[in-house]
Amino acid sequence: MARLNINGKFLDVDVEEDTPLLWVIRDHVGLTGTKYGCGVGQCGACTLHVDGVATRSCALPVSAVTADQKIVTIEGLGADKPHPVQEVWAELDVAQCGYCQVGMIMAVSSLLAQNAKPSEDDIRSEISNICRCGTYPRVLAGVQLAAQRMAANKG
Amino acid sequence: MNTKTLSRGDVAPSSVSRRGFLAGAAAASFVLGFTIPPRMSAAAQEATAEVNAWVVIHPDDSIQIRIARAEMGQGSLTGLAQLVAEELECDWSKVGFDLVSPHENLKRGKVWRDMSTGGSRAIRGSQEYVRTAGAAARSMLVQAAAQGWGVKPEECTVAKGVITHAASKRSTTYGAVAAAANKIAPPAQVQLKDPRTWTIAGQPLKRLDTRDKLNGSLVYGMDIRLPGMLVAIPKACPVHGGKLKSFDAAAVSKMRGVKHVLRVDDETVAVVADTFWRAKTALDALPVVWDEGDNAKVSSETIAAKLRDGLSAETNFVGNKTGDAKVVLAKASRVIEADYSFPYQNHAPMEVMSATIRWTPERCEMWGPTQVAEAALEAVAAASGLPIESCVVHPMRIGGSFGRRLVTDYVRIAVLIAKQIPDVPVKMMWTREEDMVQGRFHPVTQCRMRAALDQAGNVEALHMRISGQSIMAYMRPSVMTANGDPIAFQGLMPGGAEMAIGYTFPNLLIDHAMYNPHVRPGAWRGVNLNQNAVYLECFVDELAHATGQDPLAFRRKLMANHPKHLAVLEAAAKGIGWDSKPPAGVYRGLAQVMGFGSYVAAAAEVSVTKGRLRIHRIVAATDPGHVVNPQQIEAQIAGSFVYGLSAMLYGECTVKDGRIEQENFDSYNVMRLDEMPEVKVITVPSGGFWGGVGEPTIAVAAPAVLNAVFAATGKRVRNLPLKNIDLGTS
Numbered sequence: 001m002a003r004l005n006i007n008g009k010f011l012d013v014d015v016e017e018d019t020p021l022l023w024v025i026r027d028h029v030g031l032t033g034t035k036y037g038c039g040v041g042q043c044g045a046c047t048l049h050v051d052g053v054a055t056r057s058c059a060l061p062v063s064a065v066t067a068d069q070k071i072v073t074i075e076g077l078g079a080d081k082p083h084p085v086q087e088v089w090a091e092l093d094v095a096q097c098g099y100c101q102v103g104m105i106m107a108v109s110s111l112l113a114q115n116a117k118p119s120e121d122d123i124r125s126e127i128s129n130i131c132r133c134g135t136y137p138r139v140l141a142g143v144q145l146a147a148q149r150m151a152a153n154k155g
Numbered sequence: 156m157n158t159k160t161l162s163r164g165d166v167a168p169s170s171v172s173r174r175g176f177l178a179g180a181a182a183a184s185f186v187l188g189f190t191i192p193p194r195m196s197a198a199a200q201e202a203t204a205e206v207n208a209w210v211v212i213h214p215d216d217s218i219q220i221r222i223a224r225a226e227m228g229q230g231s232l233t234g235l236a237q238l239v240a241e242e243l244e245c246d247w248s249k250v251g252f253d254l255v256s257p258h259e260n261l262k263r264g265k266v267w268r269d270m271s272t273g274g275s276r277a278i279r280g281s282q283e284y285v286r287t288a289g290a291a292a293r294s295m296l297v298q299a300a301a302q303g304w305g306v307k308p309e310e311c312t313v314a315k316g317v318i319t320h321a322a323s324k325r326s327t328t329y330g331a332v333a334a335a336a337n338k339i340a341p342p343a344q345v346q347l348k349d350p351r352t353w354t355i356a357g358q359p360l361k362r363l364d365t366r367d368k369l370n371g372s373l374v375y376g377m378d379i380r381l382p383g384m385l386v387a388i389p390k391a392c393p394v395h396g397g398k399l400k401s402f403d404a405a406a407v408s409k410m411r412g413v414k415h416v417l418r419v420d421d422e423t424v425a426v427v428a429d430t431f432w433r434a435k436t437a438l439d440a441l442p443v444v445w446d447e448g449d450n451a452k453v454s455s456e457t458i459a460a461k462l463r464d465g466l467s468a469e470t471n472f473v474g475n476k477t478g479d480a481k482v483v484l485a486k487a488s489r490v491i492e493a494d495y496s497f498p499y500q501n502h503a504p505m506e507v508m509s510a511t512i513r514w515t516p517e518r519c520e521m522w523g524p525t526q527v528a529e530a531a532l533e534a535v536a537a538a539s540g541l542p543i544e545s546c547v548v549h550p551m552r553i554g555g556s557f558g559r560r561l562v563t564d565y566v567r568i569a570v571l572i573a574k575q576i577p578d579v580p581v582k583m584m585w586t587r588e589e590d591m592v593q594g595r596f597h598p599v600t601q602c603r604m605r606a607a608l609d610q611a612g613n614v615e616a617l618h619m620r621i622s623g624q625s626i627m628a629y630m631r632p633s634v635m636t637a638n639g640d641p642i643a644f645q646g647l648m649p650g651g652a653e654m655a656i657g658y659t660f661p662n663l664l665i666d667h668a669m670y671n672p673h674v675r676p677g678a679w680r681g682v683n684l685n686q687n688a689v690y691l692e693c694f695v696d697e698l699a700h701a702t703g704q705d706p707l708a709f710r711r712k713l714m715a716n717h718p719k720h721l722a723v724l725e726a727a728a729k730g731i732g733w734d735s736k737p738p739a740g741v742y743r744g745l746a747q748v749m750g751f752g753s754y755v756a757a758a759a760e761v762s763v764t765k766g767r768l769r770i771h772r773i774v775a776a777t778d779p780g781h782v783v784n785p786q787q788i789e790a791q792i793a794g795s796f797v798y799g800l801s802a803m804l805y806g807e808c809t810v811k812d813g814r815i816e817q818e819n820f821d822s823y824n825v826m827r828l829d830e831m832p833e834v835k836v837i838t839v840p841s842g843g844f845w846g847g848v849g850e851p852t853i854a855v856a857a858p859a860v861l862n863a864v865f866a867a868t869g870k871r872v873r874n875l876p877l878k879n880i881d882l883g884t885s
Contacts, residue, residue, distance in 0.1 A: 015432075016411065016432075016433075016436075018436075019432045020432065023430060023431055023432040026378075026431070027386075027430040027431055027432065028430070030380065031371070032371070032374065032377075032378035032380070033370070033371015033372065034371070035375075035377070035505070035506075035554075036377060036431075036507075036584075036587075037505050037587070038587045038819050038820050039586065039587055039588075039819070040587075040819050040820070040821060042819060042820035042821055043505065043820055045505055073371065074370060074371035075370070075371050075372075077370075078369075078370055082369075082370070086369045086370065089365075089369050090361075090365055090366065090369060093361050093362050093365060093786065093787075093790070095228075095362075095365055095368040095369065096228035096229070096230065096555075096790060096794060097227055097228025097504075097505065097506070097552075097553060097554050097555040097556075098228070098364075098365075098368025098369075098373060098552075098554070099228075099375060099504075099505040099506045099554030099555055100505045100554075101368055101369065102368075102369075102371050105369065123828070124828050124829040124831075125829055127827075127828050128827050128828065128829070129827075129828075130505065130820060130825055130827060131505070131797070132503060132504055132505050132555045132557070132797075132798065132801075132825065133228040133555055133794050133797075134793060134794030134795065134796065134797025134798055134826075135790070135794065136793075136797060136826075136827075136828045136831040137793045137831060137833075137834060138790070138793075139828060140828065140831070
């Protein structure tokens with residue numbers, strides 16, 4: 001049994017403690033926005049936030065997460081209104097197949113929460129999610145535009 | 156505080172919609188189920204009308220355009236809708252889409268034509284009939300309005316879905332007359348617009364299928380949840396062609412959540428459980444004995460040795476022949492020779508193989524991704540043991556595919572599992588490891604290039620011997636000819652509208668010695684164009700350097716008879732500033748090719764510092780004849796460099812003891828954002844033909860960069876991938 005705080009709700013799930021958080025969220029909680037890509041923390045399709053930090057959930061056992069840690073999935077990110085990163089992603093038509101983009105958006109939104117003005121080098125080194133369609137140029141432009149937007153909204 | 160205890164299946168969101176959101180604010184509440192409703196009841200038809208097979212118009216003027224080709228990220232869904240909407244003259248902000256199902260297509264006499272999606276054909280292979288359908292629907296809608304008013308259709312005009320009869324100052328909308336239009340016979344002939352007058356097609360419109368990709372609500376095949384559904388994970392003999400000897404089901408059947416441990420076929424076992432993780436845990440623990448057979452003796456080294464033999468073997472498979480290259484080479488005073496190789500590659504789409512099946516003795520239904528919906532339907536019928544009329548396939552939007560789902564191996568396996576668990580929906584999912592090992596690999600080849608040069612540095616003869624695996628011999632043996640695999644010579648053919656060589660040599664021989672290892676090949680985005688372009692474009696660069704000529708000037712001499720090939724090369728060269736000096740430490744390379752009906756070229760700028768390659772900038776030029784959506788072409792071309800350069804830098808599947816060794820992204824690396832060069836896309840559509848866009852540019856990515864690497868280091872990289880090569884100072 002594990003108690004988790006997912007998107008602001010406490011949930012008790014009856015799972016083996018070695019179950020990766022990804023599969024708890026997909027198969028037991030029923031939120032399928034977080035994707036399986038590799039299962040070994042390489043590709044980032046499974047990225048979600050744990051206390052605001054981008055975390056790859058496919059190789060993270062559920063037992064490593066406690067009830068006082070706040071988990072946010074893509075479903076929770078823009079639940080009230082779309083996150084600026086989601087808005088910019090729509091504006092620049094970033095997604096191709098889209099499968100990796102939920103993880104990409106979670107990684108980017110976490111980066112911008114911690115580094116409001118990332119340099120191009122910061123973005124290139126911090127965002128290591130795999131996209132096989134090759135959306136990287138628009139991802140790069142999207143992070144920069146989202147950073148500008150978020151700064152303007154604050155100011 | 157909200158606290159709730161969940162057990163599996165408690166949360167059941169899955170009303171899966173294959174219907175897309177509308178582009179505009181009219182995006183209302185179309186949450187439909189899986190199927191396109193067949194011909195509706197009269198009452199329902201009053202409300203919502205199918206004007207023809209491609210166009211459905213609702214009373215609120217919202218429009219569903221039917222899409223028969225698979226969407227896997229390449230964006231053809233939007234391009235096809237643009238082509239229909241252009242001729243329909245509707246309001247683009249009211250356009251949504253709906254995916255066609257192959258069983259409906261079959262029932263309706265293939266009204267949606269070919270659903271297969273490969274060879275960069277989605278747009279160019281359907282443009283004429285989808286435009287015709289849009290124009291026909293427009294004509295029927297106008298006629299319906301005119302009839303209602305008692306006026307002549309020719310007196311009516313249309314703008315953005317509003318029909319106007321100016322003389323009587325009356326107007327109406329498509330939504331109001333759609334039901335009446337449905338009863339009007341389609342016109343015998345329509346006049347398609349001149350692309351130069353397009354206002355919807357040809358424009359850089361946003362994709363129609365974006366919104367649900369950004370908030371996690373898009374249900375991919377992997378995401379399906381049905382009441383009572385089980386999850387199956389298969390494992391096939393890791394040595395292709397090997398057999399499943401035995402497995403000890405009892406060792407895992409008591410594990411939590413495990414429902415079934417099954418023999419799927421001669422070579423595959425599967426564990427079926429209530430969740431993915433429980434199925435995977437049990438499968439990992441399952442003792443399995445394989446009969447790997449003789450293929451277990453094969454390795455990358457034994458394959459390479461066979462391919463080397465093929466470099467000088469006799470062969471009858473000739474792709475292109477002018478004069479007598481062999482004789483000229485034998486007599487030549489100067490011969491340049493080089494051997495190249497290109498390894499196996501896995502498609503590695505982000506979404507691994509999956510299919511959800513519900514089998515009953517009467518009916519078999521599949522939900523899942525496929526690039527060949529009709530072949531998937533046939534595969535479901537064959538594996539289910541049911542007549543095709545009792546089978547249903549719901550194609551879904553795909554999380555990347557790149558050619559992998561042109562084969563239906565995973566569909567068959569899914570059905571064979573579900574068939575053993577009647578009435579229960581079973582979602583078969585592969586692990587990444589299974590996906591990597593049971594791929595349908597980019598074929599392995601080697602190539603021997605030989606050129607005879609005269610005193611002035613002109614090429615008198617060229618012999619290009621490709622030695623290696625045929626895709627079609629495995630994938631579609633029925634298309635093999637006395638001349639071998641018809642697509643082995645992509646980019647090298649003497650002429651034609653699909654894959655013609657861009658050079659003229661006075662004596663030329665391009666031939667293929669076929670050797671087919673047991674590793675199963677497939678059509679990997681770009682297919683045989685990829686290695687053929689590396690071989691030819693790098694070797695042409697070698698010849699330019701061997702004769703002390705500028706690579707662009709040297710190519711110009713060989714390309715005089717190939718103006719379209721040359722035009723894109725000139726555009727790329729101009730874009731990179733070929734005539735001016737690059738910045739200090741930066742070096743340039745070029746490549747061009749024709750494939751999938753389009754002409755493409757690339758110019759790259761790189762630097763190599765202490766053996767470390769950095770790709771700074773690439774300028775790509777493309778002539779696809781017509782441009783349907785320039786910003787999507789830009790996305791496809793930039794993405795092509797990621798795919799092509801991933802292969803060049805890292806892509807390599809090696810064979811040991813008959814098995815593919817790379818099982819995940821830790822050993823099969825791909826390019827990430829940190830290595831992405833700046834890509835500038837130049838589109839030079841010359842009109843008069845329709846070429847594909849999704850694939851051809853991949854083929855110029857590697858040779859343009861490799862030629863720049865030579866300029867930077869003096870090292871010729873002839874064996875990919877680059878990760879195995881030391882570029883340190885020589």
